[in-house]
Amino acid sequence: MKLSLKQGNNILGLISILGGMVIVALAFIQKLPFMRKELPGSGFFPILCGIAIAACGLLVLMENWHKSKKALEDDAVDKELKSNLINIVELRNFAYTIGISIFVIVMTPFIGMLVSTGISVVVLIRILGKESITKSIIIGFVTTLVLFLIFKVFLGMPLPSCYIGI
């Protein structure tokens, strides 16, 4: 699987143009006035931001196009533009980190924040670090204990608890 920086820049530019246009369109849909009694209205800054985001997207595309032309003569630029953005290790990190974070959000109302976070630490260390289950559980337990002491005992934060009160 390959995605070059050149392709990535093109996608970024196009998404930015589209995003900028959506921001401007939404300002009109939400009836945010650009000007009100000759002074800036609620839509003044958002509309300017939307236009600026779209303009920056266009600049990114133009810069990419300019670099692509330059790449024909300059090997370093060519190499940079063709560099692959996809890294298998990072894809794995991405999937597990985001997946486990969503797991914490979903499970917190049922088993509490500290317990779900502790489980996430154990799972991540076991899978990404390939550590033994005993070591993973010990680190997960110690981490949860430290977080409990910092946030619940020391800072007095009301974290969602499970039925045993943790």
Add this chain to the structure above:
Amino acid sequence: MEALLNNLSLGFSVLADPIVLLYAFGGVLCGVIIGALPGLGPSVGIAVLLPLTYGMEPAVGIILLAGIYYGAMYGGSITAILINTPGDSAAVMTALDGYPLALKGQAGKAMGMAAYASVIGGTISVIAFMLFAPVIAKYALVFGSSEYFALMVLGLASIAGMTGDSPSKGFLAAFIGLFIALIGLDLVTGVQRYVFGNVHLYSGIDFIPVAMGLFGIAEIITDRGDAKVEIDNKMLKFRNLFPNKQEWKDCLPHIGRGTGLGFFVGMLPGAGATIASFLSYSMAKKVSKRGNEFGTGLLEGVAAPESANNAASIGAMIPMLTLGVPGSGATAIMMGALMMLGITPGPSLFMNEAEVAWSLIASMYIGNIFLLVLGILGLPLFVRVLKVKAPILNSIVLAFILIGSYALENSLFTVGITIFFGVIGYFMKKLKVPAAPMILAIVLGYLTESNLRQALIIADGSIVGVITKPISAVILIIALIMAFGGPITQMIKKKFAV
């Protein structure tokens, strides 16, 4: 002078509390450890550890964060010298001579010099900070909304124009950040903007979950590779950490120059410690009698950038505290933290919140002593931390981020925002879009909009009236130069070359 000493003693009186001292020490210790971990710089450190300040007294909170900030600045040099992997970009220049010194068996001396140069640079900068900041704040008291608007444009334009490889990507990040800052209720008219009926968005998106996502989660996902840490502990023995008389004589002038340069470069929005260390190293190479030996393992090549990057980190706090305009990602997060703690940075800070401002200054003196002690005695601990595997460290940091973002508003929605911006931050990193302008824009977004609106009301709706006020006009011209100076110079050079 008497007033200065009185203010300083007010600051030290806050630090007389052992708990506050403990926070200052803890901040420096955490900062050095985070700075030492490859890829994790001051911005990540402050963003991840920000939840520790929830509910704290403002003075204590900012002392802790400042300790993390300059601790991380020094920490970056540890891995730069020992394993040729700079902890953050400001330590890149340190690696050029630091690592060759380690290869020659003089890692202890290099580590020692990095600590001394950082502490000397930091301490002299604190003295300069103490003298300059109240004066700047006094003059800035005459600033009105149009001048403030211009200052914020300067902050945003310079950081967007100078961070990263491409100004268009820097500006894209800044405008997206500005847009994010506008989400929620418009405080002037009470109209909902981009809320779509979601009650969690009424009060807007706080910068903290965004910073934790963009800097923290994105860094966890990124593959930094597990650098092999094989360090001969004999090199780091206590007696090996002290340079001899001749080495001191060679290095002190570079430390002095690096400090002055770093402090002033640090004060410029967008420039920061990386540029300061680069300039200091280049200058040292030019003026040194042994300039051609730089890069082969000279202590001077460690002293010059290390003094500059710590001086720059202190200098960078001046625009943030006196004008309310941070010049870097790390200081933007610190400013946001101050606002979260109920303190508004700006010219009136030294008048209305003298205790906070002066206790911060006092803490920087003490913090530099802690830095020296840790730099000398804490090395074995930092080397041990370096040996912890990345997945273990990442898992613990992720747990801290998730609970920290929940604790901000006691809401799982905030955790979702953090994860969302973690994904965005990862893609931004891959596409080389800098995150610092986005954070700065989120912190400054509301202030920029409200100042422009106020200025327009005062000027009867005339934008020309706002931008042609003398001080505003000068600041906006500087902003234009900072934003477009680089590309225009390149274009002119190219034209003349042809």
